[in-house]
Amino acid sequence: MIDIGEQNQAETALRERKLPLREVQEKLVSIAETASLSDLSASIAHEMNQPLAAIVATSHACQRWLSADPPNLERAKITLERIIRDANSASEAISLIRANFSQMDKAKSTVDIGRVITEVCRLMANELGMKNARTETDFDQSQLQQVLIELTRNAVKALEARDQV
Amino acid sequence: MSTGDFIVFVVDDDARMRESLSDLLDSLGWRAVALGSAGEYISYPRPDLPACLILDVELPDINGLDFQKQILHGDHPPIVFLTGHGDISSSVRAIKDGAVDFLTKPFTERDLVGAIQSAVQQDRAARQERGELETLRERFASLTPREREVLPLVVSGLLNKQAAAELGIREVTLQIHRGKIMQKMEVASFADLVRIAEKLQIPITHSRRSGST
Numbered sequence: 001m002i003d004i005g006e007q008n009q010a011e012t013a014l015r016e017r018k019l020p021l022r023e024v025q026e027k028l029v030s031i032a033e034t035a036s037l038s039d040l041s042a043s044i045a046h047e048m049n050q051p052l053a054a055i056v057a058t059s060h061a062c063q064r065w066l067s068a069d070p071p072n073l074e075r076a077k078i079t080l081e082r083i084i085r086d087a088n089s090a091s092e093a094i095s096l097i098r099a100n101f102s103q104m105d106k107a108k109s110t111v112d113i114g115r116v117i118t119e120v121c122r123l124m125a126n127e128l129g130m131k132n133a134r135t136e137t138d139f140d141q142s143q144l145q146q147v148l149i150e151l152t153r154n155a156v157k158a159l160e161a162r163d164q165v
Numbered sequence: 166m167s168t169g170d171f172i173v174f175v176v177d178d179d180a181r182m183r184e185s186l187s188d189l190l191d192s193l194g195w196r197a198v199a200l201g202s203a204g205e206y207i208s209y210p211r212p213d214l215p216a217c218l219i220l221d222v223e224l225p226d227i228n229g230l231d232f233q234k235q236i237l238h239g240d241h242p243p244i245v246f247l248t249g250h251g252d253i254s255s256s257v258r259a260i261k262d263g264a265v266d267f268l269t270k271p272f273t274e275r276d277l278v279g280a281i282q283s284a285v286q287q288d289r290a291a292r293q294e295r296g297e298l299e300t301l302r303e304r305f306a307s308l309t310p311r312e313r314e315v316l317p318l319v320v321s322g323l324l325n326k327q328a329a330a331e332l333g334i335r336e337v338t339l340q341i342h343r344g345k346i347m348q349k350m351e352v353a354s355f356a357d358l359v360r361i362a363e364k365l366q367i368p369i370t371h372s373r374r375s376g377s378t
Contacts, residue, residue: 046250049249049250049269049270050179050181050182050249050270052270053182053270053271054179054182054184054185055185056271056272056274057185057189057274058184058188058189060192061185061188061191061192064189064192064193065192068192075191075192079188079192082184082188086181086185
């Protein structure tokens with residue numbers, strides 16, 4: 001969820017030049033990040049509810065086996081093992097999410113555009129092969145610019161089309 | 166609730182959830198059958214016992230709420246819903262269609278146990294009701310065609326002589342039929358017979374109103 005009020009405020013401030021441009025930009029970026037964070041936290045909650053429900057139910061079962069007269073240690077042991085297993089898989093899920101997060105935080109670095117393009121070609125090879133299309137990677141800077149311009153135009157068109165609906 | 170005289174069906178596509186619920190029900194000494202989909206539940210031969218159906222809303226083959234609608238008029242046990250993300254409209258819909266409870270994961274043991282107990286109790290009462298009605302229908306089926314003509318007349322409140330006149334028979338004969346009906350329907354009083362006739366939805370076709378005082 002994006003706080004529209006805050007975003008508008010930032011944009012107004014930008015127009016009125018009350019805040020330095022850089023500061024405003026940073027603020028906008030942080031708002032956008034919070035938006036995806038709230039979506040993310042909803043999906044984490046959903047991911048966690050399932051194993052938590054299982055862990056809680058199994059724990060109660062374990063408690064009952066232990067307080068039975070005489071205690072059923074065999075069953076208690078089995079349920080306890082399941083609790084450990086489910087708790088571990090839940091914490092693995094959390095680690096995975098955390099890893100994805102830290103990837104988002106990774107510092108900016110220079111990249112070799114040539115390698116990026118080669119990688120894209122490799123990823124797309126299958127799809128291109130199905131259409132009998134051939135790729136050429138021999139181009140100069142103006143041609144690369146042309147590609148980026150076309151992409152941007154497509155994006156603008158897509159936005160216009162969406163607004164018309 | 167005594168052990169073994171009812172059964173709890175768990176329908177959830179998450180194997181962990183099925184396992185943990187089976188563990189819990191098992192530790193309570195309750196009989197549980199855990200199934201992975203609505204289809205598996207439908208094809209499972211259900212024993213003739215009071216039961217409860219614990220149904221996950223997000224099933225692989227059908228939405229739990231749609232499945233509830235499908236089996237609404239069949240002979241199925243009361244439903245307790247479980248969901249990973251409960252919203253108000255779903256829970257309202259479920260309860261309106263007769264669900265006993267709508268629990269959001271992770272739920273407390275107390276809520277689950279309470280929901281199962283009331284579901285089983287509800288099913289037990291419904292089954293008893295159905296059983297009684299079945300017995301009454303069998304008794305009614307044992308009546309002769311003539312007795313079946315007499316029954317609606319007398320439970321409508323007609324005097325014996327009025328009912329006899331209606332059928333063109335003698336009052337003494339009607340009294341014999343009436344006695345036979347009471348015997349076959351196994352009722353101790355005429356008031357009981359009227360009550361049973363109502364349960365069997367025997368139409369009240371006549372009124373004593375036009376008769377003598």
